[in-house]
């Protein structure tokens with residue numbers, strides 16, 4: 001029987017246990033997929049820990065790539081043998097699964113299962129953050145700020161932003177991570193565990209501040225992020241790697257210069273088939289034109305998913321991580 005990581009209650013990495021699970025045949029509109037690779041994302045930590053409540057026990061993992069091995073009735077556009085990838089649907093930490101086709105996209109030749117599993121969720125996140133969410137605030141040549149530059153989203157973000165003509169300041173926690181961020185498109189890197197981020201950003205931007213901050217770190221960077229913004233700038237708070245931001249009074253945005261705040265999610269930006277296809281097309285185009293290069297920095301067997309979470313949470317990983325079933 002295929003193996004699957006299940007959790008019976010939210011908590012630490014040790015709650016994730018490998019079980020044999022009967023997968024069954026696909027129903028109407030569904031396919032059965034054999035995973036070639038599964039993506040590791042920080043959101044997997046939030047669902048495992050209970051920060052984002054999720055129905056148990058198939059609660060962890062939202063991204064995978066593999067091959068369709070069976071097709072249910074009334075499926076349109078997908079066939080047995082197609083190589084597909086998806087992100088969104090929970091329960092990805094498994095060898096095989098049955099799921100609907102709403103979130104599936106076909107993986108182009110030349111992109112491996114590992115690459116697709118590594119970048120669907122993070123790459124489409126970068127697409128909507130730069131090309132849709134922040135776009136009205138930006139013009140070519142602008143300087144922007146992104147936290148956790150050497151992370152999975154970070155290394156894709158640096159390359160994508162550079163390709164679009166923006167100059168990006170990144171933050172990281174070590175010289176090794178800073179070097180990696182620079183290699184991936186960041187023009188300046190600040191060590192936010194040592195340096196004063198606001199002072200450095202003001203120095204780089206000659207006192208102006210930045211029009212947009214991309215903050216996936218949350219609690220620890222919230223205050224500095226707001227203080228790095230120009231008047232009427234946009235704060236994009238898109239994650240909580242250091243913990244969730246405490247509730248804030250709206251007046252704080254007025255006091256800091258009529259700022260704008262958004263808390264976006266990939267799900268909302270890829271909710272329709274049209275948006276999902278456009279986002280995936282844009283991502284695969286960035287890869288085929290080599291504007292964005294993917295390197296797999298860590299691989300873990302499915303049975304070692306708990307270790308993958310420990311390493312991600314203790315800031316040991318960089319860039320893209322895949323789990324191999």
Ligand SMILES: NC(=O)c1ccc[n+]([C@@H]2O[C@H](COP(=O)([O-])OP(=O)(O)OC[C@H]3O[C@@H](n4cnc5c(N)ncnc54)[C@H](OP(=O)(O)O)[C@@H]3O)[C@@H](O)[C@H]2O)c1
Nearest residue numbers: 041042148151152153172173216239240241242265266315
């Ligand atoms: N809203 C959305 O649509 C969306 C979609 C995808 C991802 N996200 C968010 O984007 C962020 C990045 O995701 P990712 O999967 O690519 O993760 P990641 O960046 O690979 O890992 C998180 C990074 O955050 C930094 N960090 C700062 N303080 C931390 C702390 N106290 N504990 C752990 N890490 C800390 C670490 O980098 P340093 O060591 O350099 O500080 C760490 O490597 C996450 O917050 C995620 O939830 C949001």
